Amino acid sequence: MDSTPARAPVNRILRSSIVDGPGNRAAVFLQGCNFDCVYCHNPETITLCSSCGTCVPACPAGALSVGESGGILWNRDACTLCDSCLKTCPHNSSPRVRLLSPKEVMAEIEPSIPFIRGITVSGGECTLYPDFLRELGELARERSLSFFLDSNGSYDFAADRGLMEITDSVMLDVKADPENGAEYRRVTGNDGKGILDKAEYLAKTEKLYELRTVVSPGLFDPVAVVEKACRRIVGTGSRYKLIRYRPVGVRQEAAAALAEPDDLLMEKLAGICAGHGIEAVIV
Numbered sequence: 001m002d003s004t005p006a007r008a009p010v011n012r013i014l015r016s017s018i019v020d021g022p023g024n025r026a027a028v029f030l031q032g033c034n035f036d037c038v039y040c041h042n043p044e045t046i047t048l049c050s051s052c053g054t055c056v057p058a059c060p061a062g063a064l065s066v067g068e069s070g071g072i073l074w075n076r077d078a079c080t081l082c083d084s085c086l087k088t089c090p091h092n093s094s095p096r097v098r099l100l101s102p103k104e105v106m107a108e109i110e111p112s113i114p115f116i117r118g119i120t121v122s123g124g125e126c127t128l129y130p131d132f133l134r135e136l137g138e139l140a141r142e143r144s145l146s147f148f149l150d151s152n153g154s155y156d157f158a159a160d161r162g163l164m165e166i167t168d169s170v171m172l173d174v175k176a177d178p179e180n181g182a183e184y185r186r187v188t189g190n191d192g193k194g195i196l197d198k199a200e201y202l203a204k205t206e207k208l209y210e211l212r213t214v215v216s217p218g219l220f221d222p223v224a225v226v227e228k229a230c231r232r233i234v235g236t237g238s239r240y241k242l243i244r245y246r247p248v249g250v251r252q253e254a255a256a257a258l259a260e261p262d263d264l265l266m267e268k269l270a271g272i273c274a275g276h277g278i279e280a281v282i283v
């Protein structure tokens with residue numbers, strides 16, 4: 001039997017976070033995403049590093065170098081987290097990524113275990129690494145920690161029993177109208193096919209913690225999106241997080257093109273949720 005651990009590219013690990021699911025949690029951010037959302041707030045997590053080397057001379061601390069195999073070496077101790085490499089990278093990537101096994105991730109979380117309720121794995125898109133997730137979920141369960149996933153909704157959760165057995169809940173994005181493939185593709189680079197079916201599956205199996213929609217007026221019709229999404233999770237106890245688009249961490253072209261929603265629109269969306277008996281959270 002192959003016992004090689006399923007490693008995944010880890011962008012960063014937060015030992016303590018109160019914004020990545022219920023309670024105080026450790027949050028693990030994996031590198032790589034199959035979406036390319038116009039408003040992405042962490043665009044440096046989208047692409048795996050191609051080792052082009054562009055960022056190496058841009059590092060003022062000398063923390064980056066090219067290894068013998070041509071890969072980029074990152075010296076964590078020398079890094080000052082100045083982000084020059086992220087700003088220089090032409091490929092929406094980061095050289096500050098480590099290929100870690102689930103056990104290595106748990107070892108980094110270990111000091112905070114007495115103070116956290118669980119682990120949330122985010123990205124990028126964490127479901128690109130299902131073997132890693134299953135193993136990390138097992139380790140979390142051994143330590144009596146809940147295990148949450150933060151997903152863009154592209155994964156076929158129903159087809160992965162092993163992952164569903166080990167996952168306590170999922171936070172799922174609805175990023176545009178999934179019944180309008182062209183619109184979804186314009187916003188995310190992916191047609192969003194079946195996302196509401198997945199939301200419904202997760203909700204009915206009590207594995208949907210919340211749906212989430214980032215709202216930017218003019219990007220898509222948020223009223224139609226929230227209405228359609230609510231209909232699919234009504235009566236299941238899942239909640240809906242309505243996220244104001246803010247121009248923080250986004251690419252320059254997004255910051256120039258996208259608008260922030262006003263309170264009136266956010267309250268209107270919350271009212272749609274309330275009309276379906278669904279708790280809305282505006283952030």
Ligand code: SF4
Nearest residue numbers: 059079080082083085
């Ligand atoms: S953040 Fe990037 S550029 Fe800045 S010191 Fe660290 S590796 Fe170098």
Ligand code: SF4
Nearest residue numbers: 049052053055089095
């Ligand atoms: S992080 Fe970006 S700039 Fe640096 S080597 Fe990788 S792809 Fe090139």
